Amino acid sequence: MKVFVVVCMLAVAFRLVAAVVVPSAAPGGLTVGYYNGKCNNVNVESIVYNTVKDFLDADRSKGAALVRLLFHDCFVRGCDGSILLDNSTANPTPEKMSGANIGIAGLDVIDAIKAKLETACPGVVSCADIVVFAGRDASRYMSNGGVSFDVPAGRLDGVVSSAADATNTLPDSKTGVATLISNFAKKGFTPEELVILSGAHSIGKAHCSNFDDRLTAPDSEINADYRDNVLSKTCKSAPNPTLANNIRDIDAATLGDLASYVVPAVGGDYLDNSYYKNNKNNLVLFHSDWALVGSNATLQHVNEYAANGTLWNVDFAQALVKLSKLAMPAGSVGQIRKTCRAIN
Ligand code: HEM
Structure with a gap:
């Protein structure tokens, strides 16, 4: 009986901790080289770059898709991977279902990067950072190195994604x-x-x-x-x-x-x-x-x-x-997703 009570208390305590609102970026904010030393000897940014390069070597059109993905993720609720979430029973109309996101692509590249990183270094690299790294690397690839830069990381993944937000926030190509x-x-x-x-x-x-x-x-x-x-x-x-x-x-x-x-x-x-x-x-x-x-x-x-x-x-x-520094709204919940298409 005593064991049962302790287990119940632990479960309640865990739920409380899980529900606590954590900031939308890692403590200390965003930094260049954020993942250095966080994944044993794994070089996170190299895994991203090499995967982007493999995909773009096979299909150059994915380069533009990844640059647009960065813009569409970051402009709506900050860079939080909210563009990546699939529809679910709990959320039937996430951002990607907005008409403003017609033609959005490159999600397979993000999935492949996340799968590699979860194998090499589980639970450490956010999907939000992957979108930013991949957009940066695609820009470099598509410009033959002309657009080449370091980008800070340490973002967390959001748990909110709404098609209405995307429609209301993203610019319209027919406006003045x-x-x-x-x-x-x-x-x-x-x-x-x-x-x-x-x-x-x-x-x-x-x-x-x-x-x-x-x-x-x-x-x-x-x-x-x-x-x-x-x-x-x-x-x-x-x-x-x-x-x-x-x-x-x-x-x-x-x-x-x-x-x-x-x-x-x-x-x-x-x-x-x-x-x-x-x-x-x-x-x-x-x-x-x-x-x-x-x-x-x-x-x-x-x-x-x-x-x-x-x-x-x-x-x-x-x-x-x-x-890439646009942050989630204050008070947002952040996490490192296990898969980029669904919240944990
Ligand atoms: C200034 C306001 C902007 C408007 C109104 C706008 C609108 C659009 C529209 C309507 C498309 C075509 C989508 C389709 O029909 O499939 C598009 C494509 C694209 N946009 Fe923008 N955009 C804007 C700014 C940006 C910014 C800031 C970026 C990135 C920094 C960007 C990157 C791209 C890219 C790379 C594509 C091609 C995507 C692909 O081929 O997969 N756009 N944009």
């Missing part, structure tokens, strides 16, 4: 510059940083439903040939098809005369400042991209980065670090 500026300001980002981060659209692809408003945009906002012979034709070709974000990555046959505008790159689907050069030629996909040339607060930076790719590499790296 004032809305974009205020959307980024709410997260502490300047108009210049909005311009810098938007340069990520030099890679990847988008669904027609996110740029169909551009099919009727006036000639002053979009190159007419691009609008009528590339965007319109693509959108008519299938139900909600995708098109490369960067005109550079569209095949020459589709481009026709527009091919002369293509900014030469080291290879296709390459993360660089070509986005800004395209923007000055009215050759960007989204209204929200074009909108950046429509205000002096942003146009001066479009011009600056169109002229200086090295500066953009450095500033993009800094802006990603800033993005």
Whole structure:
């Protein structure tokens, strides 16, 4: 009987401890090299990089997906792995079910990294940190090393994920510059940083439903040939098809005369400042991209980065670090998930 009472007391005590609200990051905050020495001789960041590299060597499109995953995770409730949670009976509509997350991908890369790390070092590395490391490594890979930086770690995984939050927080590609500026300001980002981060659209692809408003945009906002012979034709070709974000990555046959505008790159689907050069030629996909040339607060930076790719590499790296420091709302519960798709 006594043993039973003690066991019950221990169980109650354990539940109390488990329910205590822990901070959203490790004690001491985020630090560069956070996992050094926390996993015997395992080099956590090398495991992440090598796995990202293997996946991208096999399928380069996953690079853009991982960069976007970092943005979409961190912008909504901070970098907490909330984008990774699958729907469940307890939570039927997590973030990934929001329309704003259409096309979200690269989750298989995160799963593979987490599986390797749980084998090498169980219960230590958060999914939130994996998303940030993978986004950083994908940026480096996609820019051939141009965008290369250290990123602090020590995040915990959140337990909240809501499609409504994602819909209300993530920027919409059909909005104007004032809305974009205020959307980024709410997260502490300047108009210049909005311009810098938007340069990520030099890679990847988008669904027609996110740029169909551009099919009727006036000639002053979009190159007419691009609008009528590339965007319109693509959108008519299938139900909600995708098109490369960067005109550079569209095949020459589709481009026709527009091919002369293509900014030469080291290879296709390459993360660089070509986005800004395209923007000055009215050759960007989204209204929200074009909108950046429509205000002096942003146009001066479009011009600056169109002229200086090295500066953009450095500033993009800094802006990603800033993005990676967005924290969960105060008082949030944090944990290290066993699997990235479900809370413990
Ligand atoms: C400025 C406001 C932004 C808007 C309105 C926006 C909107 C979008 C939309 C609508 C798509 C296409 C999704 C689809 O149809 O499948 C997309 C793709 C993408 N976005 Fe953004 N985005 C913004 C900022 C950012 C930022 C800050 C980043 C990263 C730093 C980013 C990275 C990407 C990438 C890499 C893709 C391609 C994804 C892929 O091919 O898998 N975007 N964005």
